[in-house]
Amino acid sequence: MLKIGVLVSGGGTNLQAIIDSIESNYIKNAEIAVVVSSNPNAYALERAKNHNIEGVTIRKKDFSDVSLYEQALIDCFKERNVELIVMAGFMVVIGEKFIDAFRNRIMNVHPSLIPAFCGDGFYGLRVHEAALKRGVKLTGATVHFVNEITDGGPIILQKAVEVMEDDTPEVLQKRVMQEAEWIIYPEAVKLFAEGRLSVVDDKVIIRR
Ligand code: GAR
Numbered sequence: 560m561l562k563i564g565v566l567v568s569g570g571g572t573n574l575q576a577i578i579d580s581i582e583s584n585y586i587k588n589a590e591i592a593v594v595v596s597s598n599p600n601a602y603a604l605e606r607a608k609n610h611n612i613e614g615v616t617i618r619k620k621d622f623s624d625v626s627l628y629e630q631a632l633i634d635c636f637k638e639r640n641v642e643l644i645v646m647a648g649f650m651v652v653i654g655e656k657f658i659d660a661f662r663n664r665i666m667n668v669h670p671s672l673i674p675a676f677c678g679d680g681f682y683g684l685r686v687h688e689a690a691l692k693r694g695v696k697l698t699g700a701t702v703h704f705v706n707e708i709t710d711g712g713p714i715i716l717q718k719a720v721e722v723m724e725d726d727t728p729e730v731l732q733k734r735v736m737q738e739a740e741w742i743i744y745p746e747a748v749k750l751f752a753e754g755r756l757s758v759v760d761d762k763v764i765i766r767r
Pocket residue numbers: 568569570571572573574603647648649668669670681682683686736740
């Protein structure tokens with residue numbers, strides 16, 4: 560049984576999509592061992608509670624330096640034998656120590672087609688504001704492994720979503736979630752749980 564640890568900061572709709580996919584048996588042989596939030600008031604913690612999943616808050620500001628913060632995250636996951644970390648709307652940029660401890664075992668979802676509208680400063684609604692400002696006709700979502708470069712790790716899955724002329728950032732965000740994120744994130748976790756992902760030369764190979 561693959562043990563998954565989920566990192567959240569907010570609403571947790573991607574967490575919910577993964578919980579639902581495990582409960583419906585779309586993702587087999589996997590369970591969420593713990594949900595770790597950077598914010599004690601995140602609704603994602605309620606979602607965990609509703610499904611009898613342990614929820615923990617670990618805040619960067621409670622540690623005197625980044626290395627201690629990352630060690631606390633590492634310890635939390637290692638104590639629970641977590642083998643896959645899923646960042647689901649986690650708004651903290653994570654450093655080398657944590658990444659090294661779980662190399663090619665940390666996934667993130669980003670609400671654009673990487674390499675567009677990504678990197679430092681591009682998160683949440685800001686990504687959709689930038690897409691609308693640029694006037695792209697297609698946007699989407701990307702699931703990738705996390706490395707030291709913000710949104711720069713090996714790409715696992717992507718899905719395109721149409722942009723409409725009267726979209727607001729909020730409307731576009733919702734469509735990208737519904738039509739892309741909530742579909743490709745569970746799919747990527749399923750592929751990982753089935754041992755079908757490998758990374759070669761910084762690219763993901765999917766065994767079909
Ligand atoms: C999602 O749209 C996710 O792609 C984005 O934050 C939202 C979280 O929603 N993540 C980033 O922008 C990361 N750079 P959720 O809490 O409902 O899953």
